[in-house]
Amino acid sequence: MEQEKIRITDYNFYKEIAQTEKGAGITKCLSCGTCTSSCRVYSINPDYNPRKLIQKAVLGLKDQVLNDEMIWICSRCNDCIEKCPKGIRPGDIITALKQLALENGIKNNKGARHSIFFKKSILKSGKVNEMILPLYTLRFKIISQIPQSIRMFFKGKLPPLFPKKIKRWQDLEKLNRLIEERRASK
Amino acid sequence: MKYILYPGCAGEATTKEALKSTTSVLDFLKVDYTENEALSCCGAGIVEEEDPEFEVSINARNFALAEQEERDILTICNTCLFTMLRVQKTLREDQKLLDQVNQDLATIGLSYKGTVKVTHFLWFLRDEIGLDKIKSLIKNPINQLKIAPFYGCHIIRPTDVMNDEKEPEFMNELIKACGAQDVEYKDKYNCCGFHILLADQDTSLKMTEDCLINANKSKADMLVTPCTLCHINLDGYQAEATSAEMPPTPVLHLGQMLGLAVGLKPKALGLHQNLVPVGKL
Numbered sequence: 001m002e003q004e005k006i007r008i009t010d011y012n013f014y015k016e017i018a019q020t021e022k023g024a025g026i027t028k029c030l031s032c033g034t035c036t037s038s039c040r041v042y043s044i045n046p047d048y049n050p051r052k053l054i055q056k057a058v059l060g061l062k063d064q065v066l067n068d069e070m071i072w073i074c075s076r077c078n079d080c081i082e083k084c085p086k087g088i089r090p091g092d093i094i095t096a097l098k099q100l101a102l103e104n105g106i107k108n109n110k111g112a113r114h115s116i117f118f119k120k121s122i123l124k125s126g127k128v129n130e131m132i133l134p135l136y137t138l139r140f141k142i143i144s145q146i147p148q149s150i151r152m153f154f155k156g157k158l159p160p161l162f163p164k165k166i167k168r169w170q171d172l173e174k175l176n177r178l179i180e181e182r183r184a185s186k
Numbered sequence: 187m188k189y190i191l192y193p194g195c196a197g198e199a200t201t202k203e204a205l206k207s208t209t210s211v212l213d214f215l216k217v218d219y220t221e222n223e224a225l226s227c228c229g230a231g232i233v234e235e236e237d238p239e240f241e242v243s244i245n246a247r248n249f250a251l252a253e254q255e256e257r258d259i260l261t262i263c264n265t266c267l268f269t270m271l272r273v274q275k276t277l278r279e280d281q282k283l284l285d286q287v288n289q290d291l292a293t294i295g296l297s298y299k300g301t302v303k304v305t306h307f308l309w310f311l312r313d314e315i316g317l318d319k320i321k322s323l324i325k326n327p328i329n330q331l332k333i334a335p336f337y338g339c340h341i342i343r344p345t346d347v348m349n350d351e352k353e354p355e356f357m358n359e360l361i362k363a364c365g366a367q368d369v370e371y372k373d374k375y376n377c378c379g380f381h382i383l384l385a386d387q388d389t390s391l392k393m394t395e396d397c398l399i400n401a402n403k404s405k406a407d408m409l410v411t412p413c414t415l416c417h418i419n420l421d422g423y424q425a426e427a428t429s430a431e432m433p434p435t436p437v438l439h440l441g442q443m444l445g446l447a448v449g450l451k452p453k454a455l456g457l458h459q460n461l462v463p464v465g466k467l
Binding site: 021040041044045048072073074075076077078079081082089095098099102110111114115116118119121122126127128130133134137138144147148151152155156157158159160163166167168169171172174175176178179183 | 223238380381382461
């Protein structure tokens with residue numbers, strides 16, 4: 001692998017993560033690597049390495065970590081959370097990194113788009129538009145989904161292009177407005 | 187017990203046969219359930235990445251609507267189960283957040299008291315119906331079949347949220363009750379890869395392939411899963427995930443397996459909608 005260049009170090013990044021609900025455990029990480037050795041995704045795609053991501057975050061490599069698309073490859077199987085000897089919930093720390101990436105405006109990758117679309121879609125109809133979700137996430141790479149979509153079509157299982165709105169869907173808009181107003185006043 | 191059946195997004199579209207088979211089995215068992223059309227998506231742990239407060243809020247709204255009807259929530263999706271139980275735990279442990287959420291809910295005429303129970307179809311069969319009752323209902327045992335159980339992550343882990351067995355065996359018991367032989371293999375509690383299907387399809391489908399290969403090595407004729415999302419990868423994407431040499435491995439939904447064994451018609455279980463043909467049983 002190419003030698004990675006270490007440039008920008010933000011010593012407060014570690015504290016920033018520790019202050020999040022999901023990332024609080026980071027202060028207790030021993031970097032023992034149990035998360036990585038128990039990780040199913042790592043065993044197939046070693047570019048996703050939770051220990052390394054957390055260690056980089058501890059070192060303050062904020063830009064590098066938040067821009068690393070690998071944070072979006074955690075399959076959320078929660079195995080590392082079970083196995084971590086310190087109980088620091090490594091998988092949740094990865095979630096905290098995703099939250100911070102979005103907060104910092106890093107939105108132009110598949111994982112981030114996937115996440116953003118969910119709330120958008122729920123606000124619109126109360127449900128996730130499963131027809132548009134892959135398109136929004138994958139963009140032109142949507143071609144890879146065509147064979148599967150054809151099979152689904154013939155089984156009558158292609159999701160509707162315009163999902164039926166849930167009853168009282170306006171509730172969700174109202175709840176969201178209250179949350180956003182609170183956030184703005186902080 | 188009275189329930190609101192919460193199928194989750196997949197159960198309504200891409201794995202609609204899961205919903206069909208579950209309702210057929212629930213009708214057969216004469217369970218009192220409704221499908222509430224006001225309930226929203228749970229956020230699948232993905233909304234949490236962008237807006238954790240919104241996730242808590244929409245789930246609390248669902249709980250409040252269920253409490254209003256005095257019904258518990260019954261889901262057929264592991265990820266819905268995990269998301270809802272996680273939000274309930276958060277609200278149980280954070281009084282300030284609960285007060286805030288209830289203040290918001292009051293503006294739409296709702297309140298969350300914390301009385302609604304969230305359960306999964308598999309747990310419901312275990313806790314409310316029971317193995318003995320199920321055994322007494324089997325009319326059409328699916329003999330001569332070897333079935334591998336695929337539990338899926340979000341019905342097991344993390345144990346502090348799920349508050350259930352670490353290594354569940356109930357699906358094995360069900361397979362045996364249905365007359366088939368349960369297959370032990372190493373991916374019984376493993377991850378199917380569904381949640382990274384769009385972010386990294388190659389890795390996701392390799393995870394799926396490994397599960398299918400290992401089940402095949404253990405001589406399983408088919409798999410059974412309680413999770414609609416696992417089913418998307420194991421059945422829906424099986425053609426992409428596996429090589430041409432591997433024999434197709436049908437994957438049943440929990441309701442389909444049980445439905446067959448109690449004598450329901452294949453059509454009522456949506457068997458024709460599985461992507462890997464199930465064949466004659």
